[in-house]
Amino acid sequence: MTLVSVENLSVRYGSNTVLSHVDMAVEPGEIVTIVGPNGSGKTSLLRAIIGATRPSAGHVSLKPGLKIGYVPQKLHVDPTLPISVERFMRLTDRVSGRQCVEALEKAGVPDLLKRQMSQLSGGQFQRVLLARALINQPDLLLLDEATQGLDQRGSASFYQQIEAVRRETGCAILMISHELHVVMSASDRVICLNGHVCCEGSPAVVASAPEYRALFGTGTGGALALYRHEHDHHHDHDANPQEAAE
Ligand SMILES: Nc1ncnc2c1ncn2[C@@H]1O[C@H](COP(=O)(O)OP(=O)(O)OP(=O)(O)O)[C@@H](O)[C@H]1O
Secondary structure, X not given: OOOEEEEEEEEEEOOEEEEEEEEEEEOOOOEEEEEOOOOOOHHHXXXXXXXXXXXXXXXXXXXXXXXXXXXXXXXXXXXXXXXXXXXXXXXXXXXXXXXXXXXXXXXXXXXXXXXXXXXXXXXXXXXXXXXXXXXXXXXXXXXXXXXOOOOHHHHHHHHXXXXXXXXXXXXXXXXXXXXXXXXXXXXXXXXXXXXXXXXXXXXXXXXXXXXXXXXXXOOOOHHHHHHHOOOOOOOOOOOXXXXXXX
């Protein structure tokens, strides 16, 4: 059964429409990546899915009883606050020490339980956030640019961990990423967003779609084009990405 189904979704902040007519779905066990320039509504889409942002039109349906783990884009922990990884993980959920250790194992950092949050490296911190999101054994994991601030090796290894999590737990993953080259290999499906769904499909189909190329250019150099986005392609919400790619 489909985990998340988004139909004709629009999100508006005041008079600013950031998402319009977005249709997308996530099936069990899939890894789906959302790419798109800054401000293209990626975070707004995730927030609409978890119910933190109210759609101005359309709707989001979740499979009944769906458990979601969410790794936010940024989380600031005051470096002067003495808080251990274990305390941090137990702040929001009633979980045992054993469950914390298991979640840290799944996130690839089994030995961090007693460490101070302020002493973790960027990569370790992100793994702890991942562990916290895994603690309730979610059916769907949402990651909002979870590798921000990590170097290329750190983020490649983080995505390998995500694939291992999917293998071991079978949970589906919906993630936002700017690292196109890494994402392309780790994803079953890519959705290219720019206020609307520009194109979507398997990484190979999306990479060769004219809409995607208009946004990101070709090859891995396209990762840079992301930040120098010129949106000059024609908007056609009914375009079939399969046909467009041919
Ligand atoms: N709570 C809010 N109130 C008003 N405007 C908002 C709010 N949240 C986001 N926006 C605006 O909506 C647009 C889309 O923001 P969103 O965070 O969804 O984009 P994004 O694709 O995730 O961007 P980035 O890649 O920079 O993280 C931006 O122009 C942003 O300024």
